[in-house]
Amino acid sequence: MARKQAIKRKSTKSRKKGLTKADVLRKCKQLSNWGKWGPKDELGVLNYITQEDIVNAASLIKRGKVFRLGLNLDENGPQNGLFGGRWNPMHQMLATGTDAVQGIQEPLAGMRYADDAINLPTQAATQWDALAHVFVGDKMWNGYDATLVDTRGAHKNAIDKFADKMVGRGVLLDVARYKRKKRLADGYAITIDDLENTAKKQGVEVRRGDFVLFNTGQMADCLDKGKWGGYGGGDAPGLAFETADWIHKKEIAGICSDTWGIEVRPNETVDGTNQPWHWVTIPHIGIVHGEIWYLRELVEDCKKDGIYEFFLCAPPLVITRGTGSPINPQAIK
Numbered sequence: 001m002a003r004k005q006a007i008k009r010k011s012t013k014s015r016k017k018g019l020t021k022a023d024v025l026r027k028c029k030q031l032s033n034w035g036k037w038g039p040k041d042e043l044g045v046l047n048y049i050t051q052e053d054i055v056n057a058a059s060l061i062k063r064g065k066v067f068r069l070g071l072n073l074d075e076n077g078p079q080n081g082l083f084g085g086r087w088n089p090m091h092q093m094l095a096t097g098t099d100a101v102q103g104i105q106e107p108l109a110g111m112r113y114a115d116d117a118i119n120l121p122t123q124a125a126t127q128w129d130a131l132a133h134v135f136v137g138d139k140m141w142n143g144y145d146a147t148l149v150d151t152r153g154a155h156k157n158a159i160d161k162f163a164d165k166m167v168g169r170g171v172l173l174d175v176a177r178y179k180r181k182k183r184l185a186d187g188y189a190i191t192i193d194d195l196e197n198t199a200k201k202q203g204v205e206v207r208r209g210d211f212v213l214f215n216t217g218q219m220a221d222c223l224d225k226g227k228w229g230g231y232g233g234g235d236a237p238g239l240a241f242e243t244a245d246w247i248h249k250k251e252i253a254g255i256c257s258d259t260w261g262i263e264v265r266p267n268e269t270v271d272g273t274n275q276p277w278h279w280v281t282i283p284h285i286g287i288v289h290g291e292i293w294y295l296r297e298l299v300e301d302c303k304k305d306g307i308y309e310f311f312l313c314a315p316p317l318v319i320t321r322g323t324g325s326p327i328n329p330q331a332i333k
Contacts, residue, residue, distance in 0.1 A: 018268060018269060018270030019241060019267075019268050019269045019270065019273070019276055020269065020270060020271050020273070021269070021271055021273045023276075024241075024269070024273055024276040024279050024280065025136070025279075027241075027244060027280050028136055028279055028280050028283070028284045029284075031244060031245070031248045031280055031284055031285055032284040032285075033045065033248075033284065033285055033286045034141075034142050034143050034284070035142070035143075036286075039142070039143075040142075041142050041286075042131065042141070042142070042156055042157050042158075042161045043131075043161060043162070043165065043286075044131050044141055044142075044285070044286025044287060044288070045251065045252065045253050045254075045285065045286050045287045045288075046162065046165045046166075046253050046254075046288065048208050048209040048251050048252075048253050049165070049168050049209040049253050050209065053168055053169065053209045054167055054168055056169065057167070057168045057169040057170075057311045057312070058311055060169065060309055060310055060311050060332075060333070061310075061311050061332050061333065062333060063333055064332070065301070065332065065333045066330055066331070066332050067297050067298040067301065067310075067330065067331040067332070067333070068294070068297075068328060068329075068330060069126065069213075069293050069294050069295060069298065069314070069328070069329035069330065069331055070125070070126040070293075070294055070326075070327060070328030070329060071125045071126045071219075071292055071293075071294045072125075073089040073091070073118060073120065073124075073125055073326065074088070074089055074091060075088050075089065075090065075091070076088070077089060077124060077125050077228075078125075078219075078222070078228045078231045078232045078260065078292065079121075079124050079232045080228065080230075080232045080233070082230075082232055082233035082234065083232065083233040084121070086121045086123065086124055086232070087120070087121065087124065088120070088124060088125075089118055089119070089120035089124055089125060090118065090119040090120065091116060091117075091118050092116060092117050092118070092119070093114070093115075093116045094115040094116055094117055095113055095114055095115040095116075096114055097114060100112035100113070100114075120326065122159075122319065122322055122323065122324040122325055122326060123291070123324040123326075124326065125292055125326055126290075126291075126292045126293055126294060126326065126327055126328065126329065127290070127291060127292060127324050127325060127326050127327055128159060128162065128166070128288055128289070128290055128314070128316050128324060128325050128327055129282060129288060129289040129290075129291065129323070129324050130154060130157060130158055130159035130161075130162070130288070130322060130323045130324055130325070131157035131161075131282060131283070131286060131288065132148075132149050132154035132156065132157035132158055132159075132323045133282055133289075133323045133324060134275075134278050134279065134282040134283050135283060136279050136283045136284065139283065140156070140157055140283050141157050141282065141283050141284075141286050142157070142286065144156040144157060149323065152321060153320065153321025153322060153323070154321045154322065154323050155321060158319075158320070158321045158322055158323070159316045159317075159319050159322040159323065159324055159325045160316075160318050160319055160320050160321070160322060162288065162315070162316050163315060163316065163318045164315070165315075166211075166254070166288075166312075166313070166314040166315050166316065166327075167311075167312065167313045167314070167315070168209060168210070168211055168253060168311075168312060169207070169209070169210050169211065169309060169310075169311070169312065170210070170211045170212075170213060170309065170310050170311065170312030170331055171199075171204055171206055171210050171211070171212050171213065171308060171309050172213045172214070172215065172295070172298060172299065172302050172308045172309075172310075172331075173195060173198045173199060173202070173204075173206075173212060173213070173214040173215070173308070174198065174202070174214075174215045174299055174302065174303070174308070175190055175194055175195070175198050175214050175215060175216060176215055176216055176217035177215070177299075177303065178194070178197060178198040178201050178202075179194070181217065182217055182220075182221070183216065183217035183218055183220070183221040183237075184216045184217060184218070184237035185237060186218075186230075186234075186235035186236055186237060186265070187235055187236075187237070187264065187265070187266060188216075188237040188238075188264065189237075189238070189239070189240035189241075189264040189268065190214070190216075190237065190238065190239050190240055190243065190264070191240050191242060191243070192240075192242055192243055192245070192246045195214070195243065195246060196246075198214075202302075202306075202308045203306070203308075204308040204309055206250055206252065207250075207252075208250070208251040208252070209251070209252070209253050210250075210252045210253060210254075211252070211253055211254040211255075211256060211290070211312050211314070212250075212252050212254070212255050212256065213256040213257065213290070213293060213295065213298075214239075214255075214256075214257050214258075215257070215258055215295050215299050216236070216237040216238065216257065216258055216259055217237075217258070218231065218236055218237060218258055218259050219231070219258040219259070219292070219293075219294065219295070219296075220258070220295075220296050220299075223296070231259075231260055232260055233260060233261070233265075234260075234265065235265050235266060236259045236260060236261065236264065236265045237259065237264060238257065238259050238261065238262055238263045238264035238265060239255075239257075239262055239263050239264060239277060240263075240264055240268065240277075241263070241268050241276055241277050241280075243277070244277055244280040244281055244285065247281060247285060247287060248285050252287070253287070253288075254287065254288050254289075254290055255281070255287055255288075255289060255290070256289070256290030256291070256293050256329075257290070257291065257293060258292075258293055258294070258295045259291070259292070260291060260292060261275060261278075261291060262277070262278075262289055262291055263275060263276075263277035263278065290314070290327075290329070293329065298310075298331050301333065305333075307333060310331045310332055310333045311331070311332045311333075312329060312330070312331055312332075313329070313330045313332070314327055314329035314330070315327070
């Protein structure tokens, strides 16, 4: 207990002063899981999930109530080009009912039909980050060279490695409700105490191998206002840098939020180091990020019945060598 309190005091002090790149790199080294599951591992902390865990998670289904956690894939999404030139999904019709009734299709295809296509970055909406998504220096998860992600994609740590892995126990931590807020303020850094106290208030335990979802209220607020503002890369509530210690200690399998990038923005750094929490979590701890998750109905149901655990099924698309994937996760209670 004393050690845990010391970690909290030290990290809180660092947060107030501001982190440097050197601080971030020290934390990467301190919490690194490289080699824990062997030199060829590409799954990271998903290794914590056992078959027994999945069976136990399935037993949480009591009502058969399903909650979709994926944001709509359409042009009204949150991307504004601020980060990486990402754009919102573009939906295009390839064949329509108008084509059918005009007699265009039958001479060519022998039938009448509708067909369409969608164009989007893999991280434009609700999505998983692969372990190939973030590098520290010239390395990614488990010490693989960053150059193994080339113009053909990720030859190691790609999203398709997770094709049959993203199922298990989900836990919602409604931090906004715990703080008695409809929406946490932009720039609010969620601390270890916030996470622990939210879980205690809700009467739920975070366990090894869990997928932890936390709600800030930011997405719901944007949807209510009908405008995204700076959601896609701008200021946001999110996890404080210190929570990397909590994630490592808890040995959870995934971390997900209703925000664009999970960690607090503006970041807690003083030297321009961008997304410092990402540096630690993805390439060194080896944990997958679920970002831009739609939590509104799940949040309301959990508040109503007081049950904050559920079966989560969230497989990625099997994108060969992908560094991320759009998803429509399902929480089942």
